Amino acid sequence: MMIRMDGVTVYPPQHHAPDRPLLHSIDTSFEAGTITLLAGRSGSGKSTLLHTLAGLIPMAQGGIRYGDIPLWTEKQRIHPQACASVGIAFQYPERQLFAENVRKELAYSLRPLRWSKQDKERATAEALQSVNLPLSILDEPVLSLSEGTKRKVAFAATVIGKPQWLLLDEPTSGMDSKGIQPLLRLLQAHSAAGGGVIVASHDLETFLPIADRVILLKAGAMAADLTPQQCCDAPELLARAEVGWPEQVRLTAALRAHGFPVGSCALTPEEAAAAIIERLRSAEAVPFAASTSPHAAANAVLSAAAASAAERAETAAASAYQLLDADMASTAWPETGAAEAERLPTHKGGTDDKRAESFIDRLHPIAKWICYISLSAGVLMQHHWTGIAAAAALCAIIAAASGNSYRIIGGKAVRFFVIFIVISSLLSGLRIELSPLQLGFEAGPALVTVKLLLRYLLIMALGLLLMATTGEQQMQTALEQALHPLERFKFPARLVTFAATLMMRFVTMLNMEIERLSLIVTARGKAYIKPGTIRLRDVRLFFIPLLLSMMKHAEDLAFALEARGYKTKTTSAYAVKPISFELRDNLTVAAGFLLLIVMWIIG
Structure with a gap:
């Protein structure tokens, strides 16, 4: 086939x-x-x-x-x-x-x-x-x-x-x-x-x-x-193709540069030994018994040539690479570097390689964090459909202002939570009468459940947007900057910021591991389903390797930190240049508090 x-x-x-x-x-x-x-x-x-x-x-x-x-x-x-x-x-x-x-x-x-x-x-x-x-x-x-x-x-x-x-x-x-x-x-x-x-x-x-x-x-x-x-x-x-030379090519290049042509490149050690023996026999009539094996002959050849070739072998190999580098530099390749990147099509109308930096990306992480806390508190205050709809509209506006980060609103985590809301609301509205046996559904309790869980869904979406527009290093620097004054009161600022950074990193690693393991379970189970999804019967099998993999990542990270001598105690100065608050950051914090007051009034 x-x-x-x-x-x-x-x-x-x-x-x-x-x-x-x-x-x-x-x-x-x-x-x-x-x-x-x-x-x-x-x-x-x-x-x-x-x-x-x-x-x-x-x-x-x-x-x-x-x-x-x-x-x-x-x-x-x-x-x-x-x-x-x-x-x-x-x-x-x-x-x-x-x-x-x-x-x-x-x-x-x-x-x-x-x-x-x-x-x-x-x-x-x-x-x-x-x-x-x-x-x-x-x-x-x-x-x-x-x-x-x-x-x-x-x-x-x-x-x-x-x-x-x-x-x-x-x-x-x-x-x-x-x-x-x-x-x-x-x-x-x-x-x-x-x-x-x-x-x-x-x-x-x-x-x-x-x-x-x-x-x-x-x-x-x-x-x-x-x-x-x-x-x-x-x-x-x-x-x-930016592929390193295999040993077969290295050996042939070194021999040729050494003035010892062996014809075509040998693919195996046996072929290389036979080619060297044949070349020596034809050029210098070196006597070898007909029964000599290729490996033994190769060892003999290399031993005999070691005295005269050792001092020139490294230079010969380097010369071969220099010749190749010169050839590479003088050759115009139409499919390399920026020219190749420009020729490759983009997805859905030509989006750039990286998401264009938005206004929200440029905000101070602490300003975004304060605004997120204010908006989350305001969302939790909403008990009427009008307030929840207004909060959802606000979340959509923030997502649109974040550039391509709006995609995470349709991500797996949000979709799974939506499914959870639907199932929970159906169970809340289900009514069972045992005598006589009757099944019914009441919309009132179901809508109460939907209203309650929608608030947490909006908070989750806002949190995902915060993570998508804030890098790990940027968040760590901002947190250290904000908590640094508390160190005089023996507050472990370094430990807190380090833990927060690790949490953000593990969320990313968790998403990557989920995708990787979903491919494995799907491939081995021959599941005829949408790629990246897991069948219900495979959930148990899916989470066992996921847990083991995350434990392995944690162990590797611990060893890496120990090897680098990482310490949670800070010095008197910042390890990196602090991020300054600008006018837009102050306005963002003020807007967050203003929206909190408005949402408190609406709720």
């Missing part, structure tokens, strides 16, 4: 910036029975391409077909047959695990498949065998496994459903050399059996020897489509 991408363009979610496309007009196909390597610098679109192929994120333009089957149906749902053809492993696959033990972990990947019990047991045994794990591990708790074993279990969970296509995101990241070779054998066996493999990786040294094809990505577009040999023989293409 061949995969075909026709003009695929993908934009970030609407609540994210920037609005430049993550993928731009991708036209290519992937043949079954091949291994394709996606290479590019961080942010070039490698992971996005894999997620798009798996149906985890929607496309703005173009289409994807698995054979004759479209990935997306006319109802904007993932086609079940196409989805079943794909197995995706995210970066650090051991973080995809969430079940109690290995048996349940593998069973979750089999849940969407209507296989018999015997077929599932057979698939489980084959998946464990493919990663060299015994059946006895099935009842082991996942959390008690080593990191290496967790990674093997994650790969087993990916291949257990026998997908035709394996999509792997940085599969060797954090993996030791002993674990790489079994992975490569697994991928080669899958390809030889007629399956397809697409690997996104920076580890070109590992995957170039087994790849059939290399696609270089830059800024979400295809920069080159070539064979591994062409990739190594034309390092300027790697440089244009």
